[in-house]
Amino acid sequence: MKTTFPFIIILLTMLTACCKTKTEYNSLLPDSVTLQEGDVVMRRCTSLSSRMVTWTDTDGAFSHTGIVVDSAGIPMIVHAVPDEPDYAGDPDRVKMDTPARFFSSAHAIAAAVLRHPDAEVAASAARCAAEKYRQHVLFDHHFDDADTTELYCTELIVHAYRHAGVELVDSQRHVVDLPGIYYRCILPSQLEHSTQLQTIFMFHS
Numbered sequence: 001m002k003t004t005f006p007f008i009i010i011l012l013t014m015l016t017a018c019c020k021t022k023t024e025y026n027s028l029l030p031d032s033v034t035l036q037e038g039d040v041v042m043r044r045c046t047s048l049s050s051r052m053v054t055w056t057d058t059d060g061a062f063s064h065t066g067i068v069v070d071s072a073g074i075p076m077i078v079h080a081v082p083d084e085p086d087y088a089g090d091p092d093r094v095k096m097d098t099p100a101r102f103f104s105s106a107h108a109i110a111a112a113v114l115r116h117p118d119a120e121v122a123a124s125a126a127r128c129a130a131e132k133y134r135q136h137v138l139f140d141h142h143f144d145d146a147d148t149t150e151l152y153c154t155e156l157i158v159h160a161y162r163h164a165g166v167e168l169v170d171s172q173r174h175v176v177d178l179p180g181i182y183y184r185c186i187l188p189s190q191l192e193h194s195t196q197l198q199t200i201f202m203f204h205s
Contacts (some may be wrong), residue, residue, distance in 0.1 A: 025104050025105040025106040026104075026105045027099065027100045027103045027104060027105065028043070028103045028104075028105055028108055028109075028110075028111040028203055029099055029100075029103040029111060029113070029201070030201075033113060033200065033201045035068045035075040035099060035113065036068060036075075036115065036119070036122065037068055037069060037070050037075075037119070037122055037123040037126040038067065038068060038115070038116055038119070038121070038122020038123055038124075038125045038126040038164075039067070039068040039113050039114065039115050039122070039200070040065060040066075040067055040113070040114040040115070040116075040157055040168075040191055040197055041065065041066050041067070041068060041077055041099075041102065041103075041111070041112070041113055041114075042062035042064065042065045042066075042110075042111065042112040042113075042114070042188060042191070042192060043062060043063070043064050043065075043102065043103060043108040043110065043111050043112075044061060044062045044063045044064070044108065044109055044110035044111075045063060045064065045107045045108055045109070046107060046108075046109055047107070053187075053188065056174070056176075056187075057174070057187040057188060057189045058189075059187075059189040059192075059193065060187065060188050060189025060190075060192045060193070061110055061112075061189075061192070061204060062110060062112060062188045062189075062192055063188060064079065064081065064153055064188065065079065065153050065154055065157055065188055065191055066078055066079030066097075066102060066153070066156075066157075067079070067125065067126060067129045067156070067157050067160060068099075068126060069096070069126040069127070069129055069130040069133075070123075070126065070130075071096065071130070075099060076096050076097065076098060076099070077096070077097050077098070077099055077102045078094060078095070078096050078126075078129045078130055078132070078133045078156070079094070079095060079097070079102070079153055079156065080093070080094045080095075080132075080137075080139050080140070080151045080152055080153045080155070080156045081095055081139065081153060082139045082141070091138060091139075092138060092139035092141070093136055093137060093138050093139055094129075094132045094133045094135075094136070094137045094138075094139070094151060094156060095133065096130075096133050109204075110203060110204045111201070111202070111203045112192065112199065112201060112202040112203070113199075113200040113201040113202075114191065114192070114194070114197035114198065114199055114200065115197060115198050115200050116161070116166065116196060116197055116198075117198060118166075121161070121164045121165065121166055122164075124163070124164035124165075125157075125160040125161045125163065125164040125166070126160070128159070128160040128163040128164065129156060129157075129160040132151060132156065132159075132160075137149070137150060137151055138150045138151075139151070139152060140152040140155060142183070143155075143183045143184075143185040144183075145158065145159070145173075145184075145185070145186060152185070153188075154185070154186040154187065154188055154190070154191060155185075155186060157191060158186055158191075161196075166196055167196070168190075168191060168194045168196050168197065169186060169190040169191065169194060170190075172190070173185060173186060174186075174187045
């Protein structure tokens, strides 16, 4: 058990892709890309947990995902993420950030924007995600997409689009099975390769 413990700790956080910096650098998203409600946005960070995600998720290039929402006419990104508190004592939860912060080159080395072809469906999914933010829904550290009272990053996107009547991914789940740990979770690559979404922008460093 002593030899596997550090590896288990890493796997416990493998879908967080948390970025622990407050420095704002350039955005990986060019000005020529106009975000729309319901766009699924993805990034890959430089953290150890992010590297573990991409190491585990061999079919994809990204480690974290969010969804674009309309906030009083301004595009914002709602995403479920731990370890990015806005204030002391801020719990891990569904957050809302600016695109500049989400795609900041301070921590992101790859970025993508995916879009559903039906704008009404996309807007409906965005409104569902925004409501989860307003409800202060907590981050799901158990990675259980059968229970939507808490949400992890990919689960939030799949749930929002399901609410809008669209299944973005099939029923396949990635299994993490270690002593004392068993997760079945949705990986970022399942969204990256979803047949329901069209690639609008993609950047790899």
